[in-house]
Amino acid sequence: MVEQALRMKGLTSAIFSQVDEMRKAELAKGKDVITLSIGSPDMAPAQHIVKALVEAANDIGKYGYTLSKGVPDFLTAVANWYGQKFGVKLDPEKEVHSLIGSQEGLAHISLCLTNPGDIVLIPDPGYPIYSAGPLMAGAELYYMPLKRENDFLPDLEAIPESVLKKAKIMILNYPNNPLAAVASKDFFTKVIEYAQKYSFIVCHDFAYSDLVFDGYRPESFLSIPGAKDVGIEFNSLSKTYNMAGCRVGYIVGNAKVIELLGRLKSNFDYGIFYPLQKAAIAALTGPQQCVIDTSMKYQIRRDIIVEGLNDIGWNIDRPKASMYIWAPVPTDQSSVKFAADLLYNTGVASIPGVAFGTFGEGYIRFALVQPENRLNEAVRRIKQWIG
Numbered sequence: 001m002v003e004q005a006l007r008m009k010g011l012t013s014a015i016f017s018q019v020d021e022m023r024k025a026e027l028a029k030g031k032d033v034i035t036l037s038i039g040s041p042d043m044a045p046a047q048h049i050v051k052a053l054v055e056a057a058n059d060i061g062k063y064g065y066t067l068s069k070g071v072p073d074f075l076t077a078v079a080n081w082y083g084q085k086f087g088v089k090l091d092p093e094k095e096v097h098s099l100i101g102s103q104e105g106l107a108h109i110s111l112c113l114t115n116p117g118d119i120v121l122i123p124d125p126g127y128p129i130y131s132a133g134p135l136m137a138g139a140e141l142y143y144m145p146l147k148r149e150n151d152f153l154p155d156l157e158a159i160p161e162s163v164l165k166k167a168k169i170m171i172l173n174y175p176n177n178p179l180a181a182v183a184s185k186d187f188f189t190k191v192i193e194y195a196q197k198y199s200f201i202v203c204h205d206f207a208y209s210d211l212v213f214d215g216y217r218p219e220s221f222l223s224i225p226g227a228k229d230v231g232i233e234f235n236s237l238s239k240t241y242n243m244a245g246c247r248v249g250y251i252v253g254n255a256k257v258i259e260l261l262g263r264l265k266s267n268f269d270y271g272i273f274y275p276l277q278k279a280a281i282a283a284l285t286g287p288q289q290c291v292i293d294t295s296m297k298y299q300i301r302r303d304i305i306v307e308g309l310n311d312i313g314w315n316i317d318r319p320k321a322s323m324y325i326w327a328p329v330p331t332d333q334s335s336v337k338f339a340a341d342l343l344y345n346t347g348v349a350s351i352p353g354v355a356f357g358t359f360g361e362g363y364i365r366f367a368l369v370q371p372e373n374r375l376n377e378a379v380r381r382i383k384q385w386i387g
Helices: 006-010 014-028 047-057 072-086 102-113 129-137 161-166 185-198 255-268 274-285 289-310 335-346 372-386
Strands: 096-099 119-124 140-145 167-173 201-205 231-236 249-253 324-328 363-367
Touching: 006 129, 014 335, 047 274, 072 096, 072 249, 072 274, 096 102, 096 255, 102 129, 102 167, 102 201, 102 231, 102 249, 102 255, 119 129, 119 161, 129 140, 129 167, 161 167, 161 185, 167 185, 185 201, 249 255, 289 324, 289 372, 335 363, 335 372
Parallel strands: 119 140, 119 167, 167 201, 201 231
Antiparallel strands: 096 249, 231 249, 324 363
């Protein structure tokens, strides 16, 4: 008999699994399903990235362990990229560490910084790993509501001081998944003040740093004075360079935190396959027109969904960044029931907002991971059903 460990009881993928099973059931019936549920990029990496990967993969001497920190050229490429993009000065040796995808780092960081009973401040709605990692570490979760009336930013003043005194980590994510919300320099400055006052570490997930629209430029948390004293930033090549399956990410920022995570990872893994790191170096140091092109494609996709659905009175905000649309449920149904009806009636698969937390109820998330013709078809079907 297999007995589940107690730490597993807080982990669930129920709603995500439920949605995917419904999607598969519709496909099995022969239905043409337009999948806007899973946020997996459908675009390919630029050719110079693929070329670097292939050339390195053909080097039979590069199939050994690389060790978890990352090869020096990769660490330097990350540091230089941050300096050029955001004006953040990083020491490649002490302030950069590779990750097997940014999610891996987010999963493990609580093991480095919390003891059972410590509090981790979690955004709600939020990406599921933000909760899963602390739960596995035995930490307690305090959910920070992200509400539209507060621009989907946590209300720091609403967090009880008793909670702040026990907090060891605050997790933030801007540009945001699933909300497609953004944060200002003023907000990050206030977060740093709180972190300094209450001695917690800020973990900022910056995975959507380059999927930006209409000239918007996001702030790196580390670009704010004092941020490196209290924080770290996670980033990834998955979305920026369409390399999601490669699982190449990194953590930058506070040297002590990075040393702790590096020590943990040295016991957990042997690093990223060398050819993948070579591809990542090519991405970070090579021509950046591919990033601009990717962002523009997402902007066009955003406009198809937002403008098309606003035409029928479905009031959806036009996000400045990310690859998602956070849409209020236009009926009096729950987000799960509406997402199911949307799938059954139109063949358009989405994720109900409650999958991301209690405060996600009342919304659904569309991922902009289909080409323009499919998104136009999705809008046509929805208009026919609702309009």
